[in-house]
Amino acid sequence: MADIPKPNFKVDLNPLSSIKKVIGIVSGKGGVGKSTVTSELAVALNRAGKKVGIMDADITGPSIPKAFGITEKARGSEQYFYPVASKQGIDIISMNLLLENDTDPVIWRGPVIAGAVKQFWTDVVWGDKDVLLIDMPPGTGDVPLTIFQSLPVDGIVIVTSPQDLVSMVVEKAVNMAKMMNVNVTGIIENYSYFQCPNCGEKVDIFGKSHIDEISKEKNVKLLGKMPIDPDIAMKMDQGKIEEISDLSNLNDAVAELL
Numbered sequence: 001m002a003d004i005p006k007p008n009f010k011v012d013l014n015p016l017s018s019i020k021k022v023i024g025i026v027s028g029k030g031g032v033g034k035s036t037v038t039s040e041l042a043v044a045l046n047r048a049g050k051k052v053g054i055m056d057a058d059i060t061g062p063s064i065p066k067a068f069g070i071t072e073k074a075r076g077s078e079q080y081f082y083p084v085a086s087k088q089g090i091d092i093i094s095m096n097l098l099l100e101n102d103t104d105p106v107i108w109r110g111p112v113i114a115g116a117v118k119q120f121w122t123d124v125v126w127g128d129k130d131v132l133l134i135d136m137p138p139g140t141g142d143v144p145l146t147i148f149q150s151l152p153v154d155g156i157v158i159v160t161s162p163q164d165l166v167s168m169v170v171e172k173a174v175n176m177a178k179m180m181n182v183n184v185t186g187i188i189e190n191y192s193y194f195q196c197p198n199c200g201e202k203v204d205i206f207g208k209s210h211i212d213e214i215s216k217e218k219n220v221k222l223l224g225k226m227p228i229d230p231d232i233a234m235k236m237d238q239g240k241i242e243e244i245s246d247l248s249n250l251n252d253a254v255a256e257l258l
Helices: 034-047 110-122 142-150 166-179 211-218 230-238 248-257
Strands: 018-026 052-056 091-093 128-135 155-160 184-189 222-225
Touching (some): 018 034, 034 052, 034 128, 034 230, 034 248, 052 110, 155 166, 166 184, 184 248, 211 222, 222 248
Parallel strands (some): 018 128, 018 155, 052 091, 052 128, 184 222
């Protein structure tokens, strides 16, 4: 009996675009600051001289434009859409850039949301990019599955925090990547600690981190530990993420993605 060919869900990149590397930013659960880490990574890569784009694939909860202070809407032609550039030249596409009002809810079922994500790949003119970061919604639902099946993802970065069940959450993300034949580039722990601005003492607000042990156990590289920093939170809220002065905690992550 002849083998039944496996279905091919891949979709073609916009013909006016060239992207060298596609990296998905994922988390097993919400509330770990995945969009913040995505934004910081984009800024750090941009400072390293790379041409960077961000696809905000969290269709129902987009936050990337706000982090960069982008209020203008994406332009479109009869065929294509064009991303909006940040002040420092990071190209961004997000559902909020296509809605008339930022506060309009997107009340769509899974297949429609998945279709929108594919259009961000096929219908958006990205131009030449060294790295495209895809900010995914948390979990292992329709959007991550669509991205893994339809886009040529070179690797994923798992964002987590030093709270309970981290090991299980990381393992779920790693297992999904393995099932989809996607490389796990590494883990970034966010909210890892708080450093007192007066004495320099590091305080484990969410309890002692076990990410070093977990990364060894899962055989996944630890790419960085990001602190709880009120200045970062303020700059995210003010749309000034590109003004963060120190991103040295992401040096290993940037080196891995270059």
